[in-house]
Amino acid sequence: MVIEQLELAFHPGSVAVVGASSNPLSPGYRFALHLVNYGYRGRIYPVTLNCSQVLGLKAYPSLRDIPGSVDYVICCLPAAKVLDLLAESSEKGVKFIHLFTGRFGETGQEDAARLEMEVLRRARALGIRLIGPNCMGIYYPEEGMAFAYDLPTEPGKVGMISQSGGAATEFIHYASLRGIRFSKVISYGNALDLNEADFLEYLCHDPETEIIAGYVEGVRDGSRFLKVLRQAALVKPVIILKAGRGNAGARAAASHTAALAGSFKMWETAIGQAGAIQARTLEDMMDLVVSFYFLPPILGTGVGIAGGGGGKSVLSADAWEEAGFTVSSLPPEIAERIQNALPEMWWRWIGNPVDVSIFPEEAIIANLGGNILRMMAQNPHFDLLIGNISVGGPVSETELAAGVRRQVSDIIDIHKEAKPLAVVLNTGALGLEESDKLRWKCLAEEKAKLLAAGIAVYSTADQAAGAIIRLVSYHQRREAISRSLSAPEPRSSSRS
Amino acid sequence: MVIEQLELAFHPGSVAVVGASSNPLSPGYRFALHLVNYGYRGRIYPVTLNCSQVLGLKAYPSLRDIPGSVDYVICCLPAAKVLDLLAESSEKGVKFIHLFTGRFGETGQEDAARLEMEVLRRARALGIRLIGPNCMGIYYPEEGMAFAYDLPTEPGKVGMISQSGGAATEFIHYASLRGIRFSKVISYGNALDLNEADFLEYLCHDPETEIIAGYVEGVRDGSRFLKVLRQAALVKPVIILKAGRGNAGARAAASHTAALAGSFKMWETAIGQAGAIQARTLEDMMDLVVSFYFLPPILGTGVGIAGGGGGKSVLSADAWEEAGFTVSSLPPEIAERIQNALPEMWWRWIGNPVDVSIFPEEAIIANLGGNILRMMAQNPHFDLLIGNISVGGPVSETELAAGVRRQVSDIIDIHKEAKPLAVVLNTGALGLEESDKLRWKCLAEEKAKLLAAGIAVYSTADQAAGAIIRLVSYHQRREAISRSLSAPEPRSSSRS
Numbered sequence: 001m002v003i004e005q006l007e008l009a010f011h012p013g014s015v016a017v018v019g020a021s022s023n024p025l026s027p028g029y030r031f032a033l034h035l036v037n038y039g040y041r042g043r044i045y046p047v048t049l050n051c052s053q054v055l056g057l058k059a060y061p062s063l064r065d066i067p068g069s070v071d072y073v074i075c076c077l078p079a080a081k082v083l084d085l086l087a088e089s090s091e092k093g094v095k096f097i098h099l100f101t102g103r104f105g106e107t108g109q110e111d112a113a114r115l116e117m118e119v120l121r122r123a124r125a126l127g128i129r130l131i132g133p134n135c136m137g138i139y140y141p142e143e144g145m146a147f148a149y150d151l152p153t154e155p156g157k158v159g160m161i162s163q164s165g166g167a168a169t170e171f172i173h174y175a176s177l178r179g180i181r182f183s184k185v186i187s188y189g190n191a192l193d194l195n196e197a198d199f200l201e202y203l204c205h206d207p208e209t210e211i212i213a214g215y216v217e218g219v220r221d222g223s224r225f226l227k228v229l230r231q232a233a234l235v236k237p238v239i240i241l242k243a244g245r246g247n248a249g250a251r252a253a254a255s256h257t258a259a260l261a262g263s264f265k266m267w268e269t270a271i272g273q274a275g276a277i278q279a280r281t282l283e284d285m286m287d288l289v290v291s292f293y294f295l296p297p298i299l300g301t302g303v304g305i306a307g308g309g310g311g312k313s314v315l316s317a318d319a320w321e322e323a324g325f326t327v328s329s330l331p332p333e334i335a336e337r338i339q340n341a342l343p344e345m346w347w348r349w350i351g352n353p354v355d356v357s358i359f360p361e362e363a364i365i366a367n368l369g370g371n372i373l374r375m376m377a378q379n380p381h382f383d384l385l386i387g388n389i390s391v392g393g394p395v396s397e398t399e400l401a402a403g404v405r406r407q408v409s410d411i412i413d414i415h416k417e418a419k420p421l422a423v424v425l426n427t428g429a430l431g432l433e434e435s436d437k438l439r440w441k442c443l444a445e446e447k448a449k450l451l452a453a454g455i456a457v458y459s460t461a462d463q464a465a466g467a468i469i470r471l472v473s474y475h476q477r478r479e480a481i482s483r484s485l486s487a488p489e490p491r492s493s494s495r496s
Numbered sequence: 497m498v499i500e501q502l503e504l505a506f507h508p509g510s511v512a513v514v515g516a517s518s519n520p521l522s523p524g525y526r527f528a529l530h531l532v533n534y535g536y537r538g539r540i541y542p543v544t545l546n547c548s549q550v551l552g553l554k555a556y557p558s559l560r561d562i563p564g565s566v567d568y569v570i571c572c573l574p575a576a577k578v579l580d581l582l583a584e585s586s587e588k589g590v591k592f593i594h595l596f597t598g599r600f601g602e603t604g605q606e607d608a609a610r611l612e613m614e615v616l617r618r619a620r621a622l623g624i625r626l627i628g629p630n631c632m633g634i635y636y637p638e639e640g641m642a643f644a645y646d647l648p649t650e651p652g653k654v655g656m657i658s659q660s661g662g663a664a665t666e667f668i669h670y671a672s673l674r675g676i677r678f679s680k681v682i683s684y685g686n687a688l689d690l691n692e693a694d695f696l697e698y699l700c701h702d703p704e705t706e707i708i709a710g711y712v713e714g715v716r717d718g719s720r721f722l723k724v725l726r727q728a729a730l731v732k733p734v735i736i737l738k739a740g741r742g743n744a745g746a747r748a749a750a751s752h753t754a755a756l757a758g759s760f761k762m763w764e765t766a767i768g769q770a771g772a773i774q775a776r777t778l779e780d781m782m783d784l785v786v787s788f789y790f791l792p793p794i795l796g797t798g799v800g801i802a803g804g805g806g807g808k809s810v811l812s813a814d815a816w817e818e819a820g821f822t823v824s825s826l827p828p829e830i831a832e833r834i835q836n837a838l839p840e841m842w843w844r845w846i847g848n849p850v851d852v853s854i855f856p857e858e859a860i861i862a863n864l865g866g867n868i869l870r871m872m873a874q875n876p877h878f879d880l881l882i883g884n885i886s887v888g889g890p891v892s893e894t895e896l897a898a899g900v901r902r903q904v905s906d907i908i909d910i911h912k913e914a915k916p917l918a919v920v921l922n923t924g925a926l927g928l929e930e931s932d933k934l935r936w937k938c939l940a941e942e943k944a945k946l947l948a949a950g951i952a953v954y955s956t957a958d959q960a961a962g963a964i965i966r967l968v969s970y971h972q973r974r975e976a977i978s979r980s981l982s983a984p985e986p987r988s989s990s991r992s
Contacts, residue, residue, distance in 0.1 A: 024892075025895070027890065030890060102854075103841070106845075107841050107844075107845050108844055108845055109841055109844070109845075112841075136890065147890065148888075148889070148890050149890075149891070149892045149893060150933070150935055162807070163807075164806050164807025164810070165805070165807070165888075165889075165890070166805030166806060166807045166808055166853065166889050167805075167808065167888065168807075168888075169888040169889060169890070170807070170808070170887055170888030173888070173924075173935070174922065174924055177924050177925055177930055178925065215807065217810060243810040243811050243814060244810050244813075244814065245814045245818065246813065246814055246817035246818060246823075247823075248813035248814075248816070248823035248824070248848075248849075249810050249811075249813040249817060251813070251825070251847060252806070252809045252812075252847060252849060252851070253810045255806075255845055255847055255851070255854075256806030256807070256809065256810055257806065280958070281811065281815065281956060281957075281958050282811065282956075283922075283955075283956050283958070308662065309660070309661070309663075310660055310748070310751075310753065311658070311659075311660025311661075311662045311664075311666070311711065311739065311752070312660075312662055312663065312666070313748045313752065314660070314713060314739040314740050314745050314748040314749045314752055315663070315739050315745075315777065315778065317740075317742065317744035317745040317747070317748045318741045318742055318745040319777065320744070321741075321742035321743065321744045321745060322742060327742075327743075327744035328744070329747070344605075345599070345603050345605055345608075348603075348605075349602075349603050349604055349605075349751055351747060351751055352744075353744075353748060355748070355751070355752060357662065358598075358751075390662075391666055391669070392644075392661075392662035392663065392664075392665040392666030392669070393644070393661075393662050393665060394523065394526060394632065394643065394644050394645075394661070394665070395645070396520075396645045426670065426925075427925045428670055428673050429673055429674065429922075429923045429925075429943070429955060433944065434673055435931050435940065437646070439646060439669070444931065447925070448929065459779075459925060460777060460778075460779050461777075462776070462777050462779070
C-alpha cells in the first residue's frame, strides 16, 4: 500500500507549493522554480497571500482557491501553520504533503516536539501521508521534480534515501562529476510519518532503480527497517552510510533530524547480516556506487594491472593485495607471447602490475602496454583489469598528454572485451591557475572520455580496491545464496 | 663525511651530462634542459660524440675534453658503458656521479647484477660516490637542479627521499596543487652506494628541510637506517611510506629497484619505535605533509568545527571523533554569548559541529557562523579549529559562491588568531566541462586563496582527521621526551 501511495507522490498530476514566494532566496520560490526548470509537466500551483504571480504562474491565496485537484503539496510554511494546512489539505482532497518545514523535534524544544506529534496524529486521522518534516523531499529527474539547483536532468539508475538534504545534494553534485545519474532521491528528514523503511521498500520494488544508496542517521522502526533491508539487498545492491556513530555524531544527529542514532556496533552487524554494503563516508559511498554503476558482477579476485612506472606498480600491488585481491605473476601464455617479441631480459622482467617504464623503445612503439592489457582481457586468469593512468615520470606535458591519450583510447577499446575493467586516474584537486595547464587539462579531458565510455574511474588505487572488493563480496554472497536455493533439498543425515 | 660529500652534490660548480643528446625525447637532452630551464647557475657540460651542441651549449666528446673541472656527473649512458665512465671520471677528478642508467640488478639478470656489483667495487676503489643507479637523482629548486618538467621553481621546506623517481615526480606534482614546496628531493633507485640512510641523515641536518618525507621499498642497511631514522625523527617530523608490503608488492619492488622489501610487520614496529610517522599511500603521505607544513604543533585533541549543514555536521563529528579527537558541546562562555543574541531555541540548539543551516535569518546577516568560529579561536577549550566549507544545500551557484567567499574570508581572518586551523574543502574531480561552472570554479578559486594564506586544506574530514591526529601524536611524543629530558633525575625509591 505504501508503494502505491509513493507512486502518487512520484507521479503527481499537479503540485501546490504552499508558502510560495517571489523572493528568489526563499524556499517557496526555489521549489516552484525547480518544478519549472526541471520540466515538470503537471500543473504547478503557487499558494501565497503575498502576490498574485510567482515565476509567471498564477498564485492562489489558499489551497481551496485552486480550480483543479491537487495531488502533492510542498509545504514551506512555518511550523505553527502546519496543522491548519492539514485541515485545508483534507478539504481539498490532498493525499500527500512534503513538509519542507522544519524546527520541530530536532530543535530539542518540548513544545516543538509536541506540535510534531500532533501533526502526525492529525495527518493519520485525515489519511494524509507525509514526507519529512525538515527535509528537501524528492529529486526525480524523469518527472522534473528536484530540490536543488544544478542537479543532472538526465535520469540514471541510483535510487537514494537520505535523512539529510545537504548530504543528498552534496552526494548528487559530486557523484555526477563521476558519471553517476539518479532514478529517484528522497530526502526525508525527521521521518515522522513515512520513514526510511517505506522509502527503501519503494526503491526495492522500483524498476527504475538498480542500485540503492542510503544516508541514515537513525531509524524509526528498527525491526521493520532490517526486514526491508534484507529483502532489498537480495534484489539489488544496497549501500548504507550510517551517520551519527559516536557520541558527538549522535548528538549532532539528534539536533539535525531528531534521530536516535542507536549503537553503531548493532548497526554494523545488522547491515552486514542483511547483506547490505556499509559505507564509511560520503566519498566511500561514492566509490561504492561508481563500482556497482559501471562494473558487471565479479566473482573472483584475480586482478591484472597495467600502466604507470615502478613506484606506481609497487604501490598498486600493495593496495590491491591488501584489499583482498590476488595480484599474481603473468600467466605463462602471456609471458610466452612477450618472449616471442622481446629478448630474454624483458620477458623475465615484466610482471603484474605491468611497469611500462621499463619497456625498450621497440616495445613502446609496438604498444606493448596496451597489448598486455588486451592479452589479460582474453585470459581466464584475470577477473578484473585495472588501467593505471601514468601521471608521473620524466616526460614533458606534451608527451604526457600523448601517452595518456593513447592509453585511454586503448582502455576504451579493451573495455569492449567484456572483462570487468576499471581505471585509476587522479585528476588532482585543482586551483584555477593549474587547470589551464595541459598536464591537468588533458587528465580532465581523458577522464571525461572514460566516463562517456561507461568506465569506472577512481582517484586512487586504495579507493578503487577498497570499493571493488566489497562489490566482489556482494556478488559472491548472492551467488552462494542462489546456489543454495537451487540445490536439491539435502537428505536427512545418517545420524537422525 | 657523507654529509659533506652530499653538500658537493647539491652545490656543484659544474655539471656534466654524459650521454647528452639533441633528441628532445632522450634523458640526456632532458637533464641538460632542466639545468638550463630551472636556472642552474654553474657550468653545464653536455658530453656526447653525436653532436657539437646541445641546447646551444658546447658539447664535448668526452669528460677529459672539458676545459674546467667537473663536480657532478649525470650519467645517461647504457649500463655497459658505466665502468669506462668511472675510469674517465676518476682521471678528471670527478667525485660524484648520478647514475640515471638502469637495467642493472632490477632486471633479475645475473650478469646485470654482477655488473652492478663491479660498478660499486670500482667506484669505491676510485673514491667516487654514486646516486642510483636506476634513478632520477636530484630536484633542488634553490640550486636550479631538477629531474622532471613543470616542478615548482620556488623552494619550500619539505625534503624527500624516494626510491622511485615516478613516485617522487607524482608526489611533487600533486602536492604542489596543495601548496607544498620542496627543499631537496632525492630519487635514489637501487641505492647501490649512497643509500636511504645517507640521504636521510643529510636531510636531518639540512637547515633548508623542516619536514622529511620518504618513499622506501627496501633498505640496504637496516640497522643504520633505523638509527638515522630515530635521530631524524627527534629533530623534525619524518613521514615514511613503506612500499612493497605484500607478496605482489615485494615482487614488484624487486623488479623495480632490486629492493628486498622485508617483513612489513617489522617495518611498522620499527617506524613507530623510531618516532617516525607512517603513511599508507602517496595521498596519505600528502595529507600528512600538508598537516606538518601548515599547522603549528598541537598537543590537545579538542576540536571545534563550523560550517556546512546538518548532514555534514554529523559526518564531521563521526570522522573527527573516530580519528581520536574530542568533539564536545559548545562551552558555556560561547553558549552564553549566543544566548544574548538569539532566542532560547537557538542557544540550546546550536552545537559543535556548528550546523549553520539552522540559523535564523538575523543570525546569518550578523554572520554568526564566522563569529562562533572566532569565539572558538579565543577559547582555551579548543586545540584545533576546522572550517567545513558548505558545498551542498539548496542555494543557487551564485548564492553558494557568495557564501563560500564570505566563509573563506572569515577563515583567513580567524586564522591570524594563532589557533591551529584547517579547512575541509572538496573541489571535486572535475572534467573539463564542469570546471567552467561557477559552482566548481568558485571552490577552486577560494581554495587558492586559502592556500595563499598558508592554510591546510583537505578534501574530506576523514583525511584531515586521520592526518592531523598523527601530527598531534607526534608532538605529544616529542613533548613527553623533552619533558623527561628536562626533568630532574628521579630519586631512588624508598624501597631500595
